[in-house]
Amino acid sequence: MSDKQYHFVFVLLDNFSLLSFASAIECLRIANRMAARKIYSWEIQTEGGANVSCSAGTTFASDNALGELNRDDTVLICGGLDVQKACTKVMLNWIRREARRGLAIGGLCTASHVLATAGLLDGKRATIHWENHDSFAEEFEDVILTKSVFTVDGQRMTTAGGTASIDLMLKLIADKNGEDLANSVADQLIYSSIRTDQDTQRLSVPTRIGVRHPKLSLVIQMMERNIEEPISPAVLATEVGMSTRQLERLFRRYLNRSPKRYYMELRLQKARNLLMQTDMSVINVALACGFSSPSHFSKCYRAQYDTTPYRERGSHGARLPI
Known part of the structure; x- marks a missing residue:
């Protein structure tokens, strides 16, 4: 030493x-x-x-x-x-x-x-x-x-x-x-599992959602990787070798919501993070989260969080100092 x-x-x-x-x-x-x-x-x-x-x-x-x-x-x-x-x-x-x-x-x-x-x-x-x-x-x-x-x-x-x-x-x-x-x-430190720079910080999808269905996990991973350009439920189902109806049943059974609803919640959560942590305009936040129309984004946001993106930005939006 x-x-x-x-x-x-x-x-x-x-x-x-x-x-x-x-x-x-x-x-x-x-x-x-x-x-x-x-x-x-x-x-x-x-x-x-x-x-x-x-x-x-x-x-x-x-x-x-x-x-x-x-x-x-x-x-x-x-x-x-x-x-x-x-x-x-x-x-x-x-x-x-x-x-x-x-x-x-x-x-x-x-x-x-x-x-x-x-x-x-x-x-x-x-x-x-x-x-x-x-x-x-x-x-x-x-x-x-x-x-x-x-x-x-x-x-x-x-x-x-x-x-x-x-x-x-x-x-x-x-x-x-x-x-x-x-x-x-x-x-x-009673630290029994030393991690390296190859280890990721979040729990795996199955652990995080409490479900170990492999196809459901794959679909959720695809959703998380494609927020800006959402993939349709039909394409998601095809990617994992299922019909759209089977995918709907899978989400209803394990997550008590439709694939479309789950995907929307992921996109709105990212939007909320961007509104609260960046100076991006509301329009750019909408685009980054797969909404082509600011009015549609505002409507979905209000339904999820009971406030508009503009009010969220006004009360919580971070501003970088000049």
């Missing part, structure tokens, strides 16, 4: 995910304990050195304001709710400067959005929490977005949030100080 010490700088954004942050820092603490020496050190930085609150409401004190770091430091930016508000000029300029100096920089949970806004993920593989996946894909076309629990592409790291921080940190510990130490940390 190398005698070298490694320093991590955790940059906490307002409303950051406590689980993502705690999971990462605990891995470092336990690694030091298992190694019986201080391999890893860390500090907390915030914009302006101000105290910052996590999404659960607990306030954390900052060790330092954003400043020039050592080139061997690893930066992990911790995001959470309303991450767009954290994309200030001060934050973006600081990230770009440290990136130009060659530092390894990662984004935990939704902080991938900040890295992408700063241009650090252009042409690179990245991930973000599944709930933000649609809006991220629409906004950052130059990023190779994956559904992995975490990604490492050169000097850039991203995680999907939650316990994915553990998986990333275990990889970093294994790379720096060997798999034996990483496995010891996992054992201490």
